[in-house]
Structures are given as structure tokens and as C-alpha cells.
Amino acid sequence: MNVRPPSDPLITNPTLAVLGFKRQLIYHLHFWAFVAIAPLILIQWQEEHRLLSVLLILFCLNALLVIACLRFRDTYFLQGRLFPLLAMVAAAYSTSINGHTGLYWAYPAATALFFLLPLGEAIVSNLVFLTVMAVVSYHTFPESEFWRIAVSLGLTCVFAMVFAWLVGKLQQELTRLATTDPLTGCLNRSQLADILNSQIQMRERYERVSSLVLLDLDHFKTLNDRWGHQTGDRVLKELAVRLRKRLRDTDQLFRIGGEEFMLVLPETRERDADTLAQQLLTSISSQPFLDDIKVTASASVAEVSQGETWSVWLNRADQALYQAKSQGRNQVVDARRPSQGGSGTPTSTPG
Numbered sequence: 124m125n126v127r128p129p130s131d132p133l134i135t136n137p138t139l140a141v142l143g144f145k146r147q148l149i150y151h152l153h154f155w156a157f158v159a160i161a162p163l164i165l166i167q168w169q170e171e172h173r174l175l176s177v178l179l180i181l182f183c184l185n186a187l188l189v190i191a192c193l194r195f196r197d198t199y200f201l202q203g204r205l206f207p208l209l210a211m212v213a214a215a216y217s218t219s220i221n222g223h224t225g226l227y228w229a230y231p232a233a234t235a236l237f238f239l240l241p242l243g244e245a246i247v248s249n250l251v252f253l254t255v256m257a258v259v260s261y262h263t264f265p266e267s268e269f270w271r272i273a274v275s276l277g278l279t280c281v282f283a284m285v286f287a288w289l290v291g292k293l294q295q296e297l298t299r300l301a302t303t304d305p306l307t308g309c310l311n312r313s314q315l316a317d318i319l320n321s322q323i324q325m326r327e328r329y330e331r332v333s334s335l336v337l338l339d340l341d342h343f344k345t346l347n348d349r350w351g352h353q354t355g356d357r358v359l360k361e362l363a364v365r366l367r368k369r370l371r372d373t374d375q376l377f378r379i380g381g382e383e384f385m386l387v388l389p390e391t392r393e394r395d396a397d398t399l400a401q402q403l404l405t406s407i408s409s410q411p412f413l414d415d416i417k418v419t420a421s422a423s424v425a426e427v428s429q430g431e432t433w434s435v436w437l438n439r440a441d442q443a444l445y446q447a448k449s450q451g452r453n454q455v456v457d458a459r460r461p462s463q464g465g466s467g468t469p470t471s472t473p474g
């Protein structure tokens with residue numbers, strides 16, 4: 124898991140907000156576990172439980188390393204795998220030699236697993252842990268107590284699992300809500316910079332070329348005025364469906380303004396993006412929306428160029444779209460390259 128911390132306290136990217144939450148959780152679990160466990164090293168050492176003391180020393184060292192890596196290197200040391208392993212082994216061993224005083228630690232250990240490991244891994248680890256604890260308890264405590272321990276520890280695991288599962292689902296749902304446009308289901312602007320930047324990196328590192336298409340409905344204000352805002356909304360919804368039908372799984376569709384959409388097309392040269400844009404404009408103009416509303420759109424195409432930033436790339440596409448509008452609409456204009464002077468290249472107008 125990448126746990127790069129958000130440097131800006133006013134985060135606008137939902138993915139970064141979730142990473143920030145996970146980072147805090149990992150940080151606090153390790154910090155407070157360290158505070159609670161460190162004194163026990165001395166106590167167990169004085170009681171001549173050397174092996175347990177060594178396990179606790181390893182646990183505390185791991186906690187310190189995780190905290191230091193998060194703080195100074197923005198990485199998650201060994202992906203948090205050592206905490207659950209050491210906590211489970213130490214709790215089981217401590218129960219076998221200390222009885223109840225060791226058993227108490229099994230409860231926080233079982234709970235912590237669900238917040239540190241991916242859910243599937245946490246469930247498997249906890250099943251192993253429960254089995255080990257059941258065997259140890261069976262040999263350490265009277266039978267009546269063994270059942271109480273098995274059921275109460277099992278119930279603790281179920282509660283923690285349900286809670287962690289729901290928090291995970293809530294995170295996913297909130298991220299989805301924050302990254303998509305509720306009307307059309309397209310991506311909104313929140314991840315625009317990240318996604319364009321990732322295409323730029325593909326260009327810089329692997330010479331893989333992506334293009335973007337901006338598409339804007341023509342005279343949408345007139346449509347709204349004539350048919351009403353709700354009908355306008357339904358047209359936008361239908362437009363998103365038509366666009367999505369024509370795209371590949373790897374393409375991404377954004378709604379970046381009222382009636383303006385952006386398509387990010389990985390591994391696509393300007394020529395092919397232009398062909399696609401032409402086909403999209405034809406599919407919009409040739410078939411009326413909601414059965415009898417005729418609509419046209421204008422589009423621009425821009426292939427990413429060496430060394431440009433996402434905002435320059437988008438700005439080139441914007442200029443070309445402006446040109447398509449000013450030249451009469453219902454047409455595609457290819458953006459001029461940074462090295463080229465003059466204006467963009469108009470391509471054919473759909474029939």
C-alpha cells in the first residue's frame with residue numbers, strides 16, 4: 124500500500140484523503156501499541172521470561188521502524204506484516220506461560236489485524252490465531268473457561284471484521300461519490316490532474332502516446348431554454364451513455380463542465396483520436412436525443428507532447444475547442460503542437 128501523506132492539509136483529491144486516513148490509522152496503532160508493550164519487556168525480563176521479552180523487543184522495534192518510515196520516508200515498512208505476526212505469537216506464547224495476564228493481549232491483537240491487513244488476509248490470519256489460542260487455552264485453563272475464551276475472542280473478531288469491512292465499504296462509496304458526477308456517472312475534475320499526469324509519465328518514460336478529446340454540446344443554453352432544464356439533464360445523461368458505448372475499457376470519460384466532456388485515450392495517437400471524435404460527433408448529430416431533440420457538438424483533439432505539463436496539454440485542447448466553436452461548431456479541430464505556430468487544424472465536419 125502506498126501511504127504517501129497528503130502534504131496539503133486542504134486535500135481535494137479523495138484518493139489522497141483515503142491514503143491520509145490509512146496512514147493515520149497505521150501510525151496511531153503502532154504508536155499506542157509501542158507505548159503499551161514497551162514496559163512489559165522489563166516486567167517479563169524480570170520474571171525470567173527471556174523468549175517473551177525478545178518477542179516484545181522485536182515487536183517494539185518493528186513499531187518504531189514503521190513509525191520512522193512513515194514519518195521520514197513515506198513508506199510502509201514491510202507493509203505492516205510484522206505487527207500481526209509478532210502480536211499473535213507473543214499473545215499465544217504469553218498465554219501459555221502467564222495464563223490470564225497473557226490472554227488479555229489476545230483481544231487487542233485480534234482487533235488490530237483488521238485495521239492493518241487487507242480484509243481477506245486479516246480473516247485468514249485471525250482464523251489461524253483463533254485456532255492457536257483455542258489450543259493454548261484448552262491446555263492452560265479449565266474446560267468451562269476455555270469455552271468462554273473461545274466464544275468471546277471469536278465474537279471480538281467478528282465485531283472487528285464487520286466494522287473494518289463496513290469502514291472499507293464506506294471509504295469506497297465516499298471515494299466514488301467524490302470522484303464521479305452524480306448526473307452522468309462520469310468522472311469529475313477531482314482526479315483530472317492525476318490521470319493526465321499518469322499519461323504524461325507514460326509518454327516521458329516509455330514513449331507511449333496518449334490523446335485527449337474535449338467535447339462540448341453546441342447551443343446547449345438554447346436547448347435548456349426551449350425544453351427546460353430537466354430535459355437538458357436527460358440529454359446530458361443520454362450523451363454520457365452514447366459516449367461510453369464507443370469507448371474502450373481503458374479510456375476514461377470526465378464531465379469537466381456543464382455540457383463539456385473530456386475523454387482520455389491511452390495509447391492513442393492524434394490521428395486515431397480524431398477519427399474517434401468524428402465518429403462521436405456523427406453519433407450525436409445523426410440520431411436525435413430523447414427521440415426528437417436534435418443536438419450537435421464540437422470537439423478538439425490533442426496528443427500529449429514531450430515535456431509538457433497537464434495544464435499546458437489541456438490548455439492546447441481548450442484553445443482548439445474554442446476554435447471549433449468559433450468556426451461554426453459541429454466539427455473537430457486538432458490542437459496545434461507546442462512547436463507549431465498559428466492555429467489548430469480543422470478536420471472534416473460530420474454530415
Ligand SMILES: Nc1nc2c(ncn2[C@@H]2O[C@H](COP(=O)(O)OP(=O)(O)OP(=O)(O)O)[C@@H](O)[C@H]2O)c(=O)[nH]1
Pocket residue numbers: 306339340341342343344345347351352353354355356359380381382448452
Ligand atoms: N440542464 C443542464 N444544463 C446545464 C448543466 N450545467 C450547465 N448547464 C447549462 O449549460 C449552458 C451552457 O451554456 P453556454 O456556456 O453558453 O454554452 P452553449 O449554449 O452550449 O453555447 P456553445 O458552447 O458556444 O455552443 C448554460 O445554460 C448552463 O446553465 C446541467 O447540469 N444541466
